Amino acid sequence: MKISIQMRFMQRVKSITKSPYSIVILLLLILTFLFISDLSGDDVYTVKSVIDGDTIILEDISSTNVRYLGIDSPEVGSLDAPGDPLSDEARRINKDLVDGKRIRLEFDKERFDPYGRTLAYVFVGDIFVNEQILRSGLAKGLIIQPNDKYAERLLKAEKEAKDGRSGIWGDISGLERPEGNRNFVINPSSASRYIDQRVVVRGKITKYRKSDKVLVLNMEDVLDIVLFPDSLSNFSFFNIIPEEYYMGKPVEVIGKIRMYRGRPNIVISHPISIRALL
Numbered sequence: 001m002k003i004s005i006q007m008r009f010m011q012r013v014k015s016i017t018k019s020p021y022s023i024v025i026l027l028l029l030i031l032t033f034l035f036i037s038d039l040s041g042d043d044v045y046t047v048k049s050v051i052d053g054d055t056i057i058l059e060d061i062s063s064t065n066v067r068y069l070g071i072d073s074p075e076v077g078s079l080d081a082p083g084d085p086l087s088d089e090a091r092r093i094n095k096d097l098v099d100g101k102r103i104r105l106e107f108d109k110e111r112f113d114p115y116g117r118t119l120a121y122v123f124v125g126d127i128f129v130n131e132q133i134l135r136s137g138l139a140k141g142l143i144i145q146p147n148d149k150y151a152e153r154l155l156k157a158e159k160e161a162k163d164g165r166s167g168i169w170g171d172i173s174g175l176e177r178p179e180g181n182r183n184f185v186i187n188p189s190s191a192s193r194y195i196d197q198r199v200v201v202r203g204k205i206t207k208y209r210k211s212d213k214v215l216v217l218n219m220e221d222v223l224d225i226v227l228f229p230d231s232l233s234n235f236s237f238f239n240i241i242p243e244e245y246y247m248g249k250p251v252e253v254i255g256k257i258r259m260y261r262g263r264p265n266i267v268i269s270h271p272i273s274i275r276a277l278l
Contacts (some may be wrong), residue, residue, distance in 0.1 A: 069108055076088070090133070105121060119147065234270045
């Protein structure tokens with residue numbers, strides 16, 4: 001595979017026409033070649049470290065992080081952001097499966113995500129790591145088209161976790177929030193000052209609006225909590241109808257604040273991201 005990449009690279013270099021921009025183009029081609037070459041060959045690598053339940057760093061690779069395809073694990077807290085319940089457990093199982101081990105990567109239609117991370121299915125021997133984490137209940141399925149190579153297999157593993165009431169599909173009423181989350185609590189009225197940051201916001205759900213495209217829970221008329229239709233099944237699994245269950249209650253929500261049409265909002269997709277405080 002590397003030989004064919006090198007041949008194509010040399011052909012492309014020879015085809016560069018003489019222009020004021022030829023040196024810049026050549027430099028970009030060289031960087032691209034080095035980047036792709038790192039993730040070619042047999043696609044077998046050693047894991048340097050584990051970031052969370054669905055992201056790792058490989059040794060001697062210039063492409064920084066590898067993000068697991070088809071799953072979404074709870075976010076791990078840091079000095080800059082709060083974490084989700086069960087995030088430490090998700091990171092721990094991923095670490096047990098891959099840390100320091102030789103892994104094989106398989107790719108789908110899209111090779112990278114918008115953040116520049118490599119998107120991959122991860123295997124350790126015969127163990128399909130993405131599938132194993134889903135089966136443990138420490139991630140939810142997240143099939144984003146066109147990357148559906150293992151969609152059926154992954155969603156089957158998620159169903160097994162649901163049937164077994166494991167992890168995020170178990171009793172979520174008593175889940176502990178990461179201790180450091182208290183450092184990120186804000187009032188809904190100040191949400192617009194934290195755009196693109198993960199926070200913990202506490203306030204009362206005062207009204208809602210619902211359509212075929214979205215359900216919006218309004219927090220004190222200043223912050224929208226957004227749920228899209230494909231995530232509502234995660235709530236119905238717990239017999240929760242969000243617009244009824246949370247209405248009129250003070251709640252705590254963990255998530256990243258975005259701005260849409262001049263209003264701050266937080267998109268959530270699972271009940272571990274929101275809890276009633278009464």
